[in-house]
Amino acid sequence: MSTQATVRKGRKFDQVIDGARDIFLRDGFEGASVDEIAREAGVSKATLYSYFPDKRLLFIEVASAQCGRQADEAVLSIDTSRSPREVLSQAGHKFLGFLYSEMGQRIFKICLSESERFPDLGQQFYQSGPMIMRRVMVDYLSAARARNELQVDDIDLAADQFAELCKADLWPKLLFGIQSTVTEAEITRVVDGAVDTFMARYGV
Template sequence: MTATAAKVRKGRKFDQVLDGAREVFMRDGFEGASVDDIARAAGVSKATLYSYFPDKRLLFMEVATHQCRRQADKTQHDIDEAQPPQVVLPQIARAFLGFILSDMGQRIFRICVAESDRFPELGRQFYQSGPMVMRAALVGYLDKAIDRGELATDDCNLAADQFAELCKADLWPKLLFGIRETFEEDEIARVIDGAVATFLARYGT
């Protein structure tokens, strides 16, 4: 059991605390969110909140991983794996970018980096709850597309990782280094179209 898992206690008001925390974090951000506001939004006492989450970072990461799991599950549910790559890959790219470019996605990344020395398990917990699920789903889809003769590769894991990196081109570096905070729809569409075209030029049949 990781240190994070050992510190988080489940109970009947656990989901209630998460709902209140999600509301406050999305409204005020991590630094601006106070324990008092979270307890008030959740309808619990501070003592109850601390009994579940003794550290605000743990609470934030629990909210973040829960959101990421929901996003991954929704993406898997919405995608018809019987469709060709030209249809499915843009859907996957949009779901991926929708999360990493979101305010929550940026905050998660920054918390993981800032706390990597003290709490390395935070990053692992987040990766396992969302990105790893999405990656596995993409690898599974690529396998099916290969079986149908639509793609060709003997390394679906590498192909999936390359597609994810193609989707981040131009957008993620500008966001990471504070050059841009938001992007227009046509800018995102440009990167997605380029990622899909480049990927299919390499792996398409």
């Protein structure tokens, strides 16, 4: 099933998205009712259903928009003229800040739970945010290598390795319910470790 084929744009589309975002953040995916979303958006249920015949489609549209905004903000806030250690630290904090946010966790869980019935949900989410961040990291690592600030042969692999290093420790604990929240201090500890490990391997 393709979200692109079933989501219709219209005059009140953005209004519906804004209202749905507030309700999903407040009540989660399962707890969010179509009645509440329509009321918050200031539209009729008929109007909402004309845009989104399935609540999952509405959620992934909200999630993708939110993820895209986060990615755009991260890209604009990262000063790629700085040293690798500084840029990697900035990128790591931005990446984990969204990944461990309430919306980030809900996006991941719904994409995982609906992956068989709606395989394109995860693909759309990935393209709207993670892929943008990965492209920025690949471009930065290439530029840093050209400036002789890093020694990297496989740029794509290095970008993926850094992302995985940033998920160490905290991600599996959240995934398996060992802990439900993450503090800034915990994020800093993991990002600092990821940067140290990455620079030990690729630093000049």
